[in-house]
Amino acid sequence: MIGNRARIHPTQRGAASLRSILLLFTGTLLLLVLAAGFVTSFGYFRTYVSEQLAGHAQDGATAVGLSLSNAIDGRDPVASASLIDAVFDSGRYLSVRYLDLNGEEIAGRTMPTSELPTPGWFRSLADLDLTAGEAEVVQGWNRLGTVEVVSNPKRAYQDLWRITLGLVVGTLVIGGLGLFVLFLLLTRTLMPLRALEQQARALGQRDFRKRVTTQSTRELNQVTAAMNQMADDLGRLFDGQGKLIAHLRRVNNEDPITGLASQRAFDQRLKTEVESEERAAPGVLVLIKFAHFAEYNQSFGRNEANRLLSSMAKSIGAFVTSHAGTFAGRRNGAEFSLFIPGAQPADAKIWCDELLQRLDGLYADLASPLAVAVHAGIAPTGAGRGIRELFASADEALRSAQERGGTCCVLSEPDSEGHHNLETWRAIIAQAIRDQSLAIWMQPMVSEHHPEPIYHQVFSRLDGPEVALKASAFVPLAERFGLIGDIDRQVIRKVLARLRREPTRALAISLGGASVASEAFRDDMLTMLAACGDERINLWVGISEHTIHHHRKEAGILVKALVRLGVPVLVDRFGVGGVPFSYLRNLTVQALRIDNTFVHDIDTHDDNRFYVESVLSIAHSRGVKVFATGVETAAEYSVLCELGIDGAMGYHLGRPYAADNQ
Template sequence: MARKQITINRKQQGVLTLRTILLVFTGSLLVTLLVAVFITSFGYFRGYVSDQLAGHARDGATAIGLSLSNAIDGRDPVASASLIDAVFDSGRYLSISYLNHQNEQIAGRAITLSDVGVPSWFRSLAALPLPVAEAEVVRGWSRLGTVQVISHPGRAYQDLWRITIGLTTSTAVLGGIGLFALFVLLRRTLSPLHALETQAQALGQRDFRKRVAIKSTREINRVTDAMNQMADDLGQLFEGQARLIQHLRRVNNEDSVTGLASRRAFDQRLKVEVESEEKAALGVLMLIQLADFSDYNQAYGRNEADRLLLRVASVIADFVTFHAGAFAGRRTGAEFALFLPGVIPADAGVWCRQLVTELDGVYADLASPMDTAVHAGLAKTREGRGARDLMAAADEALRNAQGRAESGCHLADPEKDGHHNLETWRVIISQAIHQQNLSLWLQPMVNEGRLMPVYHQVFSRIESVEGTLKAGTFVPMAERFGLIADLDRLLVQRVLERLAEFPDQPLAISLGNASVASEAFRLDLLAQLQQADSLGHNLWVGISEQTIHHHRTAVGLLVRALGRLGVPVLVDRFGVGGVPFSYLRNLRFQGVRIDNSFIHDIDTHEDNRFYLDSVVAIAHSRGVKVFATGVETAAEYSVLCTLGIDGAMGYHLGRPFAADNQQTGD
């Protein structure tokens, strides 16, 4: 798309705008008209002063001829010379000559034409004619000679110069006023065209919010109304598609009664969290069940039972909101499941008891006078324990809790706690930040039609006395301790250093929730990217969909600022945040990265495949790329390629490797 736009721009170089063409054409007509009027007027006044000059010469010649014929004896050279001197000195003449029949001068006066009070170039341009006026000198019946008179053109040149100055000034003033008025008129008339161009560009970028409100001529107004209507129609179409995708996500992944994740969706996400090499981390699975729910259902009916489940789900959803990365789902009947990443069993036990107490109060209020109880079982993750084993351990703990009549919680195998306590975790993370002990691991995002990866996803590692700790292990703890912003600053610094060494290998990072919400971090991030200059163009910044949901204003500020720097931004963990897809209408993301839980077994999951197909279609219609993560089998990758995915990542396509081990030629 960018290459096509560059080609179009190159073709348009040197092409005049419509306003320029109209201004040049109409302005040329106006200037031509004024110049024609000037030339005509100048020629008229030049002819007028020339006639005046010739008339003056004739009058002078006639007066001298009559005087020499009657008042003075023209045969007397001395008297004739005196008369000519007197006339020459009193008039404006260039020369006066009295010639006999042999064309010999009897008397005369003449001066040269030098300074006449006008520029020499103007005198050359005007070139007034100097006609010679003649008159006969006679005495009685005898012809004595001829008087020849040439008038001095100085006054004529001066008059013509003043007239020319006036004509030039008036022509320039009228022309300037006319051209300015024409410019203003064209600018006002054609102003909607620029707005239409901006709107068309916005539509090309899938932004349907632009409207043209400027009014002009009837024809242009019709075009603007049609464009506005088209933008409205496209916007409504996008909203309809967004609602459809949101509906599909809910149908495929949400429980219809409670709005929590369905059993299948929860199990898929739990498998990703627990078994994925990069995400596998400490955490606690919590199973909660309302005792004697079947009796409540029979006593109060299905509607009231659904109402109770909805109230319970609301309490659980509020609990999840206050624990970063946590998610919940409904298993079956009145059994609910929660997973708390980055939590040690001691804290999980305290929170579980608080949650059970609150749920017991809700259950008791609605079920009164029935006896009620709420039980919970907890199981912690540990190395070698997959999602199925973790679920079995939590289920066994739940059965132990149900062995007591009253509400309560039970933790599976509490004696096998191999995780650090909270203070140890705080020390490990703080020391890593202080000592800048953070290494980078890269995993390729592969596109079937490209030889090189689209980018490499960056995963961070911390070296501790117990070995290498993965991001999935320490990031939830860093979020909890408020240290994630410092970790992300260090991560961005290391990534920019890596880009400086390998500028042709784009990288992608994921920012923590608290980092995006922090104004100080956002300012530091923008300062780092501004200092890095063009290196930022090869850095994809990932923001999770849950962060968008909880920090919409902060995300909007960051996305717009990164857009101004030319840094591409993508939505991370797309599909699990529960956010309406319409946020893509207001924020300019360059890509979305589908969460692993939608990719797992997509070759056999018709609903997820249809959902992903719809996401790809609407994302591509807005120029947004779609990436997939967690591809572990050839069958999954084959389906993704069929759906037109822009890139995929997973163990089937390439495992993470230490960035320090990559050579320049790789």
């Protein structure tokens, strides 16, 4: 899926969740109810205990009064004191006093309240009313005095303390269980909301794969069903847009019979490769023509002729796949064109002979009993040579091959000098890797909305006898030799070292297809990135669309690992392979970098302008940035800015420079 780092809207920071609010409100209400119940129960028991104490004191006073009035002579202080001592020693009373008519104490005993077993703070809180019981002492018709008795509150405080502890424990248990059950209930009921939140965040990041399957209340189920339907509709809309644009691009740029590039699309890309100052690099153009195809068409019919062309295109496509950077197209009739970047004429002659033998065998089998042949002309690029001169030279070589009769290919300018053979190139590249002498060059990716470059693209260059060779000249050869992984490792080490020196500068690298496909390289790269620290987040890693298409599983593994490390990923050379946009749904990438082919002369090429505009619309709807490369004129950059490009690079905006010379 497309991936942007999750962002929280500033107004959402610190906002409480719905579950928290409901839990807080309902939990508070529950605790208030329990607290009210506790206070009420405590007050009831306190009143009850106080009444029991008052009744007990009154009973005691009555009993002592009767004893002093009838059993014992209340006028005798000694006898009265003895009775009071006996009653007091039972421990049931806090004080027992016998007062005369003037209020003077005749006899009495009192216990200090500090001897009570319950905590002082609890006694202060409970504060039981110690009502004194009173009874008169009489002798006949004469009043002798009054007995005042206060019950011992020890047992009352103990009972009230025990009851209070029970109430507290019961309240806590009931409250805790209630809150726990409430938490579970709210969690279960509101579970779809969390899933909906994740789905909404995914939709905000243009990921339409997220579905909510959790069931809850009827209302929430209806909301989740609507959200799932919306995600499905948006996903279909995106797929429909992608398929429509891919279809229009195929109609405008692909041959309907062979699936190879159309003549116009091939010429446009070849012009970029050959005439563009930025990408111009050594290579060879091959024109292939099937002799007697008109007779075959007349003998077997149009349908069989189309099947023949399709079969030939598959063989040519297999050749393209085995030679990195190569592209092919159909010109007209039974004529095809190939461009092999970085190839030397002598090597291209050998490869062309092998390809012609395969094509001749297939052609002869299908055309039997007709006599057939396959001819090819090869022309190398050269300084100051445009595609018109290149095609003229290849056409001349093709005519020479046709004059020879049988299947063959002819190389124009066979005596041209200054080219290394394959073994020489292998030795040069391998020596540069061993000596770690690859030079690092950088080129800025600029935006009209930012004063500073978004990042600097890093290129490797190889020191040649006269000038430093561009990556486009030797990287295709390194791919063929299986050395691209070593080159990429060396570039990564140098780039990470530079990021450590300049942690605020963002840099970008592009990985070779064989590097991405290699598990050993992926492990080495991820180990280096994991060890480098936080500066890795300033490294953009580019993976070509062609690599993603042919090594989808390996590319997916690498992209996921890079995203976990916080390393932004971009799709390099976007649009060249004609790959459907569907892979964007399953890869978390931060940007697309449109290939030079669609940028070159975009101010006069309406089809390319439409394609770039469509890519911008889809990518921006999914939160993905779009960059462009190969901007060489002010008119091209003006069109790109008008379309809303996020960044662009090219000789018009900033030429590459040696990083070590900065």
